[in-house]
Amino acid sequence: MWCFEKLSEKMGSLGAILKHPDDFYPLMKLKMAARRAEKNIPPEPHWGFCYSMLHKVSRSFALVIQQLDTELRNAVCIFYLVLRALDTVEDDTSIATEVKVPILMAFHRGTKEYKVLMDEFHHVSTAFSELGRGYQEAIEDITMRMGAGMAKFICKEVETIDDYDEYCHYVAGLVGLGLSKLFHASGSEDLASDSLSNSMGLFLxxxxxxxxxxxxxxxxxxxxxxxxxxxxxxxxxxxxxxxxxxxxxxxxxxxxxxxxxxxxxxxxxxxxxxxxxxxxxxxxxxxxxxxxxxxxxxxxxxxxxxxxxxxxxxxxxxxxxxxxxxxxxxxxxxxxxxxxxxxxxxxxxxxxxxxxxxLFIILAILFAYLSANRPSNM
CATH class of the missing domain: 1.10.600.10 (Farnesyl Diphosphate Synthase)
Structure with a gap:
């Protein structure tokens, strides 16, 4: 029973694979890519923490980010984790509004309050300090603007379409703007207009x-x-x-x-x-x-x-x-x-x-092989 449960979890339901046999090869490539990404986590403690955390909070994004070269990938990884931490503060119902708003407003400055909330966030801060100045400025700017927007809507309900659009700009559109700034800082792309970048974020x-x-x-x-x-x-x-x-x-x-x-x-x-x-x-x-x-x-x-x-x-x-x-x-x-x-x-x-x-036999053999090669503590 354990074997079939794990097979369903890792490869999707057997019924779905049998219904779409041409999914099998891409699924195996994705599985192998995920294993390679996990094995290629940097050895430095702070970078190791960042990429391990990325795999835990968003396996899909951890795979997509592998498309980028190392320098830009590191910047996008930190950008994602910083905004994820900001989102955690916004969603934490145990924090009183009068405490939460100042934290959101000052989050980009690295104040001590949020470090108390996230015990290991110092690893992200260390990794951030190793990024190029252009990447740091982009991340600081977007974090500041997003934190201010979140703080605004902590004290205000989303009641109209305009409110909804404004809130989405803060929590999604700014992500698109930030990524465009990071691409530009890498020297690989021209800086896209704010309107196009905003749409890229909002669509997600x-x-x-x-x-x-x-x-x-x-x-x-x-x-x-x-x-x-x-x-x-x-x-x-x-x-x-x-x-x-x-x-x-x-x-x-x-x-x-x-x-x-x-x-x-x-x-x-x-x-x-x-x-x-x-x-x-x-x-x-x-x-x-x-x-x-x-x-x-x-x-x-x-x-x-x-x-x-x-x-x-x-x-x-x-x-x-x-x-x-x-x-x-x-x-x-x-x-x-x-x-x-x-x-x-x-x-x-x-x-x-x-x-x-x-197909069932192939899946069973592959799963047995992958299980046999997993670390013993997992």
Whole structure:
């Protein structure tokens, strides 16, 4: 029983793999990449802590960040951990508002209060001190602005669409601005405009909404439709990137974002549990996203999926369809849709009992091998 539970956890459900046999190879590549990333954690205590923590708090981001060269990867790792720590302070309900607000406002200066909250944060501070000055300034600036924005909304409820957009700018849009500053500091990219960078961050913002049946789904659909307004800027931003590693680092999460929006749209299950792309499809996105042709193709496919789910009776149906058609038009006009094989939308594969049996045996052997090679204390 333990073996099957672990197999399900590490490789996704066996049923999903059997339903999508072509997921198998990308899944194995992803598994191997994850193991390599874990083995390549730097030996220095502070950097070792930072990358180990990154793997713990976000395994997917820990994999995507591997697309970058060492110098930029270190800067993005610290940027992520600093903002994650800031988010931890914001979400900590045990901290009184009158204590929390000053911490958020002064977080970028490295005051002692937050170090008490996070016992090991000094490792992040040490690693930060080793970054180039350009990286440090970018991280300090964004942390200061995000902390101030979070502090503002600690004392203020999100009641209107304008409030929602402003809050999302602070907690998501500024991430896009920060990454653009880091790319520029590395010397690999020109500094993108704030509006494009903001859209890149906003498009990745998670959706949260209270349960209320039909009204809840309509609200969810409105939020997804609102997110689609950033797609054109995202495509413009990515098409201007010159460094292949930075391109993949940016493109993979953006494809994951529109894929998740397509799954969430008009889906009541969002309010009943976790809705996310299957692991095999995630592995394919990571494995096959290499050029803007792949990006245009994926955005076109997912926009088609989303378009098929639009209910004409939904209050925002017309707006949603208009934005989806605009996205599809951009993708068509790229002239690249016929140059790549669609891996997002395809007919269900056919397989016989022999294929199922062989695939099961392969999975069992691979899992036994991986388990035998794990450290004994794990």
């Amino acid at each position: 913002q998670d959706l949260k909404c209270k349960e209320n049946s039909v009204k809840a789904v309509e609200c969810l659909n409105d939020m997804v439709t609102n997110a689609l307004i950033h797609v054109e800027d995202c495509l413009t931003y990515m098409s201007a990137l010159r460094d292949p590693s930075i391109f993949r680092f940016c493109a993979i999460p953006q494809i994951m974002a529109i894929g998740t929006l397509a799954l969430c749209y008009n889906n009541i299950e969002v309010f009943r549990g976790v809705v996310k792309m299957r692991r095999g499809l995630t592995a394919k996105v990571i494995d096959r996203t290499k050029t803007m042709s792949d990006v245009y193709g994926a955005f076109f496919d997912f926009s088609c999926m989303l378009k098929s789910k639009v209910n004409k009776s939904d209050p925002n149906a017309t707006k949603a369809l208009s934005r989806l058609e605009a996205i599809q038009k951009i993708c068509r006009e790229s002239g690249t849709l016929n140059k790549r094989k669609s891996y997002v939308i395809k007919s269900e594969p056919r397989y016989n009992s022999t294929l199922v049996f062989v």
